Amino acid sequence: MKRILGTAKGQKTRCRRESMLLYAVTDRTWLGDATLAKQVGAAIKGGVTFIQFREKHLDKEAFIREAKEIREVCMNYQVPFVINDHADIAAAIDADGVHVGQKDIDALDARRILGEDKIIGVTARTVEQALRAQEHGADYLGVGAVFQTNTKADAVEVKRDTVKAICEAVDIPVIAIGGIGEDNVLQLAGNGLCGIAVVSALFARPDIEQAARNLKRLSEKMVNQ
Ligand SMILES: Cc1ncc(COP(=O)(O)OP(=O)(O)O)c(N)n1
Numbered sequence: 001m002k003r004i005l006g007t008a009k010g011q012k013t014r015c016r017r018e019s020m021l022l023y024a025v026t027d028r029t030w031l032g033d034a035t036l037a038k039q040v041g042a043a044i045k046g047g048v049t050f051i052q053f054r055e056k057h058l059d060k061e062a063f064i065r066e067a068k069e070i071r072e073v074c075m076n077y078q079v080p081f082v083i084n085d086h087a088d089i090a091a092a093i094d095a096d097g098v099h100v101g102q103k104d105i106d107a108l109d110a111r112r113i114l115g116e117d118k119i120i121g122v123t124a125r126t127v128e129q130a131l132r133a134q135e136h137g138a139d140y141l142g143v144g145a146v147f148q149t150n151t152k153a154d155a156v157e158v159k160r161d162t163v164k165a166i167c168e169a170v171d172i173p174v175i176a177i178g179g180i181g182e183d184n185v186l187q188l189a190g191n192g193l194c195g196i197a198v199v200s201a202l203f204a205r206p207d208i209e210q211a212a213r214n215l216k217r218l219s220e221k222m223v224n225q
């Protein structure tokens with residue numbers, strides 16, 4: 001199947017702004033009897049535009065097996081698929097890219113591992129981190145936590161002024177993450193964000209497809225307000 005993300009060298013089309021509108025980060029906490037592939041499928045059907053596979057408690061073998069399964073789902077729907085933290089695994093399974101934090105490998109090293117065509121996302125919590133990530137070849141930034149969250153134990157709050165300053169400082173797309181839900185997404189309007197990244201507002205919900213539909217509509221409104 002044709003990949004949507006294959007680009008000529010140097011072209012900045014690895015990561016389209018529209019793809020950043022509703023970014024879903026996986027989490028098995030609320031799986032129940034479902035499979036993650038099924039949940040991700042429902043999220044995409046509802047309008048999710050980007051998937052990050054983030055699984056902190058799987059051993060390497062299970063991680064790779066599951067990541068390959070989710071990659072297939074994303075390929076079928078032509079939705080970008082990145083792996084959290086592990087650039088080597090992203091390369092090994094031909095994911096569309098990797099998302100790395102400030103405690104992970106640098107974007108420069110991720111680029112060396114993955115090559116020119118892959119997406120590299122970086123977490124930034126200050127303007128300095130954002131500018132360095134952009135200089136080092138990041139394709140987009142995740143900024144958070146913009147609200148209180150129970151999903152990431154070591155999340156650190158990022159103030160709204162900082163979100164805005166980061167969006168103004170860089171040219172690459174910036175998305176917000178952390179505690180975002182239908183009730184507060186519109187509070188993020190006016191900061192220059194390209195979209196939102198969510199975990200529990202999708203995967204903890206009984207109807208993931210409907211939750212995605214609601215969040216997509218609100219995210220579009222937030223970005224355009
Ligand atoms: C889109 C997005 N933004 C931020 C993060 C957080 O990354 P990081 O700081 O590396 O923390 P962990 O995800 O590894 O706990 C993210 N994953 N995605």
Ligand SMILES: Cc1nc(C(=O)O)sc1CCOP(=O)(O)O
Nearest residue numbers: 144145149151178179198199200
């Ligand atoms: C993966 C992640 N990173 C964060 C950060 O602040 O960098 S917060 C977070 C979890 C976001 O989960 P929820 O949408 O359920 O609040």
